[in-house]
Amino acid sequence: MTEQDLDALGPVDFLVIEFPAGHSTFTGEIAEELMKLVEAGTIRLIDAIILIKDEDGAVDAMELSDAGELGPLVELEAQLAELLAADDVVNLAAAMDPGSVAGVLVYENLWAAPFAAAARRAGGRLIADGRIPIQDIVASIEADAELEETGV
Template sequence: MSIGPVQLIVLGFPQPNFHGEIIAELERLRETDTVRVIDALAVHKGTDGEVEVAHLSNLTEDEAIELGSVVGALIGLGIDGEEGMQAGAEAGAMAAAEGGADVFSEEDAWNVLDEIPNGSAAALVLLEHTWAIPLRNAVAAAGGFRIGDGFISPLDLVAVGLVSAEEAAEMHAMETASVGSS
């Protein structure tokens, strides 16, 4: 299986009631072969910090079997609680050892769950950028390699004249709305 560049996006919500338009947009992107949702989790974090998890996905059954619960494994969270997390961690460590891969140390790990505010919800979506496979292959064929990547804040786009200050402020507010402001 050839897999494209993969990105984990964590989207915050004041309540764990995700709307159908998000799933519909992910389906549209899938139909156009722009992205594929490898895995997705809905996380509700109570005011006491207790975490509840539900699986979300638009994968076919065959894809789900092939890819497994990838987001949970990446962030160290199992659908089946601590037992599932332990089993996933052991399987991941074994697969990495067999493949000669280095795994993240605890110091390197991105603790996504800590970033979700208590009393809120999040959707953790692991996307494969299928559109980028030919570009990645062309870069590799030319001897190139990825140095870094990241999203650019709308506020930074004002400086280069791509958006107006008003547009940037609106986009920034949408992207960074806090749980308490809804």
Template sequence: MPDTEVHGPIDYVLLEFTGNKLTGRAADELVSLVERGIVHVYDVLVVGKEADGSIYMVDLAESSGQAGEFAVLDGARTGILAEDDLREVADAMQPGTLAALIVYENTWAIPFVAAALESGGQMIAGGRIPAQDVMEVLDAMEALESTS
């Protein structure tokens, strides 16, 4: 095992929701991933963008219900996300939406990373293909196969 503490890859995801309230199962599923040890959530930032383009942060601890089930992630604040991240999130958002920016560690990968380091390996490149892109390609391939 390496002398330094081993971590899994850290990713972020920005989820945009229409309206001014987070609803649905996304937060429940994220909590399930944490409980099963698949990911560790470092930071959660919920941002709203009004129809006029003005932005605001949603306090996850506030009882207004605007954060929906994401309120359970209130304690996820390590400081990885900074004020300039708020502006970048807002720039990516459509007016009249709420977005949740989630920074998480892929804890499932820690044993793999440790084994690679022990074997003298080091990551020299990495990347991520967005889920939407994968689904679009698979749908297109399926459509092509069905016409053959």
């Protein structure tokens, strides 16, 4: 990437999506929705790997190109930067349950790139970010509803 490319870079995030053993398919609806995000210019996929954690906790990382039939993801595989290092794999796999499989996606939020670049040009820098898991939002809404019903 050139310095100009880096100046225009949007926020970069990652996701780790875990599946129980035998229940992982990255080429169906998940792949279609990911392709829609890329084609719409919402995100740019930077890296994607598959992690396999056996029952004893040993982890194997696999690039998409080694995963067999990729379906629509084959279009994206050739463009990946392979950014994740061995230490990243170990850290990401720590959250996985033994006997599971996970897909890891690293992506640039293209939708936010103009705002992020403007903030940097104005002298700003991101000092914190985060994400609220959907399960926590649902729990909060349910707790509020229960409080309204019971008044306690």
